[in-house]
Amino acid sequence: xxxxxxxxxxxxxxxxxxxxxxxxxxxxxxxxxxxxxxxxxxxxxxxxxxxxxxxxxxxxxxxxxxxxxxxxxxxxxxxxxxxxxxxxxxxxxxxxxxxxxxxxxxxxxxxxxxxxxxxxxxxxxxxxxxxxxxxxxxxxxxxxxxxxxxxxxxxxxxxxxxxxxxxxxxxxxxxxxxxxxxxxxxxxxxxxxxxxxxxxxxxxxxxxxxxxxxxxxxxxxxxxxxxxxxxxxxxxxxxxxxxxxxxxxxxxxxxxxxxxxxxxxxxxxxxxxxxxxxxxxxxxxxxxxxxxxxxxxxxxxxxxxxxxxxxxxxxxxxxxxxxxxxxxxxxxxxxxxxxxx
Numbered sequence: 001x002x003x004x005x006x007x008x009x010x011x012x013x014x015x016x017x018x019x020x021x022x023x024x025x026x027x028x029x030x031x032x033x034x035x036x037x038x039x040x041x042x043x044x045x046x047x048x049x050x051x052x053x054x055x056x057x058x059x060x061x062x063x064x065x066x067x068x069x070x071x072x073x074x075x076x077x078x079x080x081x082x083x084x085x086x087x088x089x090x091x092x093x094x095x096x097x098x099x100x101x102x103x104x105x106x107x108x109x110x111x112x113x114x115x116x117x118x119x120x121x122x123x124x125x126x127x128x129x130x131x132x133x134x135x136x137x138x139x140x141x142x143x144x145x146x147x148x149x150x151x152x153x154x155x156x157x158x159x160x161x162x163x164x165x166x167x168x169x170x171x172x173x174x175x176x177x178x179x180x181x182x183x184x185x186x187x188x189x190x191x192x193x194x195x196x197x198x199x200x201x202x203x204x205x206x207x208x209x210x211x212x213x214x215x216x217x218x219x220x221x222x223x224x225x226x227x228x229x230x231x232x233x234x235x236x237x238x239x240x241x242x243x244x245x246x247x248x249x250x251x252x253x254x255x256x257x258x259x260x261x262x263x264x265x266x267x268x269x270x271x272x273x274x275x276x277x278x279x280x281x282x283x284x285x286x287x288x289x290x291x292x293x294x295x296x297x298x299x300x301x302x303x304x305x306x307x308x309x310x311x312x313x314x315x316x317x318x319x320x321x322x323x324x325x326x327x328x329x330x331x332x333x334x335x336x337x338x339x340x341x
Contacts, residue, residue, distance in 0.1 A: 017170060024073050025166075029054060030065060036076055037069055057095040058223060063102025070107065070161045083161045085154060086111035089141075090165035091174040094219045097132050103163065104131075110154065114144045118175030138173050186210065189230040197237050209236050209243050221250045 017025055023034035030040040044051065047064050055062035074083050086109045090096025093115050100113040112131050119125075119136040126143065127134040133144050148154055164170050172178035189210065194201045210233055213222060222228045236243055249255040 017166070021164075024077075026066070026069065030062075032069060034073070034076075037072055040065060043068055056223070056225070057099035057102075060102050060105070062099060063104075063106040066099070066103050066163070067106035067109075070103075070163070074161065078158055081158050083107065083109060084159035085109050085161070087148070087156070087160060087162045088113040088164075089162070089169060090115055091117055091168045092224055093132065093134060094216075095224050096165055096169075100132070100163075109161075112144075112148055112151070112154065114141060116140065116169075116174070118173065120175070136175075138176060185226055189226070189233060192230060193234055193237055196234060200239075201237060205243075206233055206237060209233050212243065212247065218247075218250055221255050 023032075024037075025033040027033065032039065040049070040054070043049065043065060047061075047068060049055070049061050049065065053061075055065060070083060070086075074081060086100070086104055086107065088096065088100040088103070088111065090100070090113065097113060097115055100111065103109075104111045110131075112133060115132055115134045116138045117136055118138055122136060124140070125136050126140055128147075133140075133147060135141075135144070145156070148156060167181060168174040168178045172181045186207075190203065190206065193206060194203075210229065212218075213229055213232060216224075222232065232246075235241060236246065246255065
């Protein structure tokens with residue numbers, strides 16, 4: 001049954017995030033838009049944060065940083081009024097749900113989080129897990145607010161801090177109007193991989209792998225991180241592993257987040273040694289759990305396209321390896337759409 005007609009939305013015109021939050025916005029690299037707020041580098045020695053790492057939502061240090069910014073923003077906005085509770089709105093249970101828990105722990109605040117998405121081909125559903133309110137309709141935000149009002153001792157007033165995720169929440173709500181974001185992400189990864197793999201790049205196999213691995217069933221491996229996903233698709237496209245083989249290893253727990261290295265995929269072809277050079281960013285370990293490296297396959301990835309390009313002499317064997325893995329990659333098992341760091 002299609003539930004698309006159950007709710008009607010009204011267009012409210014054009015707006016910007018600053019219309020609601022002013023400059024109280026933190027960008028992906030944890031740089032506040034408001035110049036009065038300290039940067040990540042400013043707070044590292046104060047909060048005891050690790051050097052040369054960029055905390056992500058699943059990292060407790062992320063919660064410590066955001067909690068401190070909330071305290072300082074509150075002093076600027078409402079001097080003399082401390083934060084007593086937290087409300088978080090996001091779109092992913094793993095990343096946003098974990099970030100919410102870390103922020104609450106760092107601030108020692110009680111809180112509630114709304115994790116939403118739009119699944120119009122399924123009946124409305126709400127699931128409450130602890131202090132996480134999971135809904136497959138964004139319109140359930142109204143019910144969420146009622147839930148907060150019924151929660152004794154949890155007020156919605158000047159003592160309440162509200163944190164709202166940006167991508168696929170405030171901008172391009174997930175499942176409803178996020179297709180533009182998806183297209184841009186997909187095209188960005190496609191261009192990067194095509195540049196790296198050259199003639200051996202198989203677009204059909206790439207799209208099949210991307211569509212499969214972005215599902216929530218693989219978040220324990222990808223951390224729902226587009227940079228990790230791009231790196232994984234590069235390894236698949238280079239022929240180091242087949243999609244079905246990788247999916248099986250993820251399901252068994254043999255492959256998990258923090259093990260994203262070339263060696264973790266296993267060598268399949270001696271013609272792939274062009275990837276092995278010490279200068280190749282894709283040999284950098286993504287040590288998310290240990291914090292020994294930046295949480296990206298390469299420090300430059302996500303800023304500039306500096307991944308290694310395959311030499312012309314390596315094109316043929318890699319292309320052959322890529323074609324061998326196409327059959328496994330072009331017909332992945334369908335996974336149910338999810339539910340977020």
